[in-house]
Amino acid sequence: xxxxxxxxxxxxxxxxxxxxxxxFLVVAxxxxxxxxxxxxxxxxxxxxxxxxLPLFAAGYLVIxxxxxxxxxxxxxxxxxxxxxxxxxxxxxxxxxxxxxRECYYTEHGTGEMVAHFTSDVESxxxxxxxxxxxxxxxxxxxxxxxxSVWFFHAGLLLLLLLLVLLIAGxxxxxxxxxxxxxxxxxxxxxxxxxxxxxxxxxxxxxxxFHKERYMEESYEQHLARNYDTKKKVNLLDSIYxxxxxxxxxxxxxxxxxxxxxxxxxxxxxxxxxAASIEFLGNLIIPIEALGMEFQKIxxxxxxxxxxxxxxxxxxxxxxxxxxxxxxxxxxDGAEIRIxxxxxxxxxxxxxxxxxxxxxxAGDNVTLIGRTGAGKSTLMKLILGLYSPIxxxxxxxxxxxxLIPPSQKRKLFGYVEQTFHFIPGTVxxxxxxxxxxxxxxxxxxxxxxxxxxxxxxxxxxxxDTVITDGFEFSFGQRQLLSIARAxxxxxxxxxxxxxxxxxxxxxxxxxxxxxxEACKNRTIISxxxxxGELDAQTRIVxx
Ligand code: ATP
Ligand code: MG
Numbered sequence: 001x002x003x004x005x006x007x008x009x010x011x012x013x014x015x016x017x018x019x020x021x022x023x024f025l026v027v028a029x030x031x032x033x034x035x036x037x038x039x040x041x042x043x044x045x046x047x048x049x050x051x052x053l054p055l056f057a058a059g060y061l062v063i064x065x066x067x068x069x070x071x072x073x074x075x076x077x078x079x080x081x082x083x084x085x086x087x088x089x090x091x092x093x094x095x096x097x098x099x100x101r102e103c104y105y106t107e108h109g110t111g112e113m114v115a116h117f118t119s120d121v122e123s124x125x126x127x128x129x130x131x132x133x134x135x136x137x138x139x140x141x142x143x144x145x146x147x148s149v150w151f152f153h154a155g156l157l158l159l160l161l162l163l164v165l166l167i168a169g170x171x172x173x174x175x176x177x178x179x180x181x182x183x184x185x186x187x188x189x190x191x192x193x194x195x196x197x198x199x200x201x202x203x204x205x206x207x208x209f210h211k212e213r214y215m216e217e218s219y220e221q222h223l224a225r226n227y228d229t230k231k232k233v234n235l236l237d238s239i240y241x242x243x244x245x246x247x248x249x250x251x252x253x254x255x256x257x258x259x260x261x262x263x264x265x266x267x268x269x270x271x272x273x274a275a276s277i278e279f280l281g282n283l284i285i286p287i288e289a290l291g292m293e294f295q296k297i298x299x300x301x302x303x304x305x306x307x308x309x310x311x312x313x314x315x316x317x318x319x320x321x322x323x324x325x326x327x328x329x330x331x332d333g334a335e336i337r338i339x340x341x342x343x344x345x346x347x348x349x350x351x352x353x354x355x356x357x358x359x360x361a362g363d364n365v366t367l368i369g370r371t372g373a374g375k376s377t378l379m380k381l382i383l384g385l386y387s388p389i390x391x392x393x394x395x396x397x398x399x400x401x402l403i404p405p406s407q408k409r410k411l412f413g414y415v416e417q418t419f420h421f422i423p424g425t426v427x428x429x430x431x432x433x434x435x436x437x438x439x440x441x442x443x444x445x446x447x448x449x450x451x452x453x454x455x456x457x458x459x460x461x462x463d464t465v466i467t468d469g470f471e472f473s474f475g476q477r478q479l480l481s482i483a484r485a486x487x488x489x490x491x492x493x494x495x496x497x498x499x500x501x502x503x504x505x506x507x508x509x510x511x512x513x514x515x516e517a518c519k520n521r522t523i524i525s526x527x528x529x530x531g532e533l534d535a536q537t538r539i540v541x542x
Contacts, residue, residue: 001308008088015081019133022074027140029067030282031148034275036060038152042271074137082129089121089307099315102405106385120306127300135293138286145279152272156255160276160283163251167244167287174240175291181236185229192222244284252277333361334395334411334491334522336382341391343374343381351377354391357540361491364523369542375526376417378542379494382524383412395492409434413485413493417500419477421469426455427462430483437487445487449479450509475502482510495525 009016040056043049093116105113142164150157199206199215206215255276259268268276336359343352351374359365367375380386381393384400393400395411403411409432422428430445431437442462446452454476458464464471472480482498493514499507514523525537 001304001311004089004092004311008085011088012081012084015077015084019074019077019081022070022077023133023137023140026067026070026074026137027144029063029070030141031144032063033060033067034278034282035148036063037278038269038271038275040271041274042269046270078129078133082125085128086121086125089124090117093117093121093307093310096311096313096315100313101315102385103387103401104313106380116306116310120303120310123296123299123303124307126296127303131293131296131300135290135297138289138293141286142283142290145283149276149279152275153268155258156268156272156276159251159254160279163247163280164283164287166247167284168290170243170247171240171288171291174236175295178233178236178240179295181229181232185226185233188222188226188229192219192226195219195222244288248280248284251280333520335359335361336492336522336524337392337394337397338378338382339392339394341381341388341393343377343386343388345377347389350389352381352388352542355542356391359522359524361522362520364537365525366537366539367524367526367542368539373542375542376496379414379496379524379526382492382494383414384408409488409490411491413488413490415478415481415485415493415495415498417496419481421466423466425460425463425465426458426471429466429480430487432484441487442483445483448486449483450506451476451479451483475506478502479506479510482514486514491521493521493523493525495523497526499527 036056036059040053044051044053044056097113146157146160146164149160195218199219202215206212255268255273259270259273336357338355338357338359341352341355342350344350355378357365367378369375377386381388382395382400384393384403387401395403422432424433427439427442430442439462443452446455454472455461455464458471469477478498478500479502482495485493485495495514499510502510
């Protein structure tokens with residue numbers, strides 16, 4: 001992460017410098033109008049001199065316009081930099097994601113990876129844009145105002161300091177309570193929408209069994225809780241502004257009292273009074289913003305840690321990869337040895353208990369077992385997606401979790417229980433973007449799997465871009481999965497419930513094609529249907 005940030009600063013030095021210059025200008029321009037007002041009142045109006053009044057008016061207007069323009073420019077540069085930072089981190093993370101050890105993808109859910117790419121990266125961006133830089137500008141505004149006041153009256157500075165501390169304290173208390181109240185409200189809102197969607201989904205069944213009253217009562221309870229939490233949020237929201245206004249009004253009153261009676265008290269002039277009142281107005285916004293920015297910085301630091309952890313994850317080990325490549329390159333056929341394997345997902349409950357199995361090259365094995373027995377898990381272990389807790393799984397003597405992905409496609413064909421589309425065309429679904437696979441190979445495998453006609457009916461045939469997958473029925477998706485698994489003519493075929501979504505005629509045709517295409521291959525299949533099995537198949541109970 002440090003490296004990414006360093007690179008980012010190097011690539012965007014000009015924009016970062018411009019941002020800092022703009023930040024200084026924004027602060028400087030905020031400080032000018034009250035000073036102009038002070039000089040105007042004290043040196044012109046109070047002594048009856050109004051000759052250069054139009055000049056003051058024009059200056060005041062120009063500064064206000066400049067202030068708006070500078071704020072706009074600062075916003076443009078800041079969001080531009082933020083977007084560049086997001087792009088840089090995401091591109092680095094995606095590069096990392098393609099290099100991780102395969103077990104990462106199976107051990108961590110998709111949601112976790114998506115969260116790294118979305119909320120974590122956004123919180124890092126917010127740390128720099130809404131957090132650090134905005135905090136710097138707001139802190140400078142507050143310090144600038146205090147220094148400006150100090151220049152013309154030290155006593156007023158003390159009063160403003162007191163006010164700043166009071167407003168900051170009250171704002172913090174409100175923000176902490178507001179956060180709690182909003183969180184509680186969000187939880188209740190989630191419960192409310194869950195309850196509503198459950199009711200809508202089950203409407204037919206609810207009416208069928210006359211359970212309307214029960215559902216209504218449950219929804220009413222959610223509504224009542226949501227009302228209570230929202231009431232608290234609204235109350236805090238509406239009380240805050242008047243309290244701050246009251247503080248401001250009190251401060252203004254004190255200043256007015258101090259400068260009353262013809263400048264006799266503390267020597268505060270009318271100009272200073274006007275400038276202080278304007279400064280007071282300018283103080284509240286940055287103080288309020290500081291609390292929020294502090295929160296963003298805290299969230300951003302967590303985001304930086306999470307992104308750093310992701311970027312530091314272990315990558316595919318090149319040495320192991322080379323070793324495996326050289327061993328596998330010289331062997332024909334593929335024998336699999338499962339030796340006293342114990343495996344658990346959570347480290348507590350074993351899914352596989354001391355399993356041993358030898359599958360010689362060219363053997364045909366069907367795994368059977370009750371639902372949840374661990375059949376699909378065993379396949380993933382054979383594929384090397386997970387590592388056993390104890391024992392070993394080897395292919396021609398090489399532990400399968402050390403085989404490099406570059407070799408796996410030539411060795412393993414895997415038909416999963418569910419098919420997942422990748423972004424791209426129909427052909428990409430089969431080749432997985434591997435440009436070494438020719439159109440002829442794709443067309444051949446699709447014909448063998450009985451998919452060719454369905455594909456040629458699509459608007460652009462093999463080049464049709466998949467949008468939502470509805471181009472293919474569930475059975476056809478299974479055929480696509482078979483085509484994807486067999487297009488490289490791998491040495492080992494792993495078929496998980498391959499024919500579950502096929503009608504019996506297609507099932508027979510596919511099985512026949514597979515048998516023909518995979519002669520002398522090692523085939524491990526999982527089946528609940530004994531009809532799939534034939535005399536040459538060895539049945540293994542898991
Ligand atoms: P089925 O015949 O229903 O497909 P199966 O024999 O293939 O069942 P597996 O999918 O291997 O069963 O699951 C075995 C056990 O491991 C189940 O109890 C399941 O809950 C658990 N399991 C499977 N995948 C995971 C996972 N990614 N994380 C945690 N537990 C899992
Ligand atoms: Mg399964």
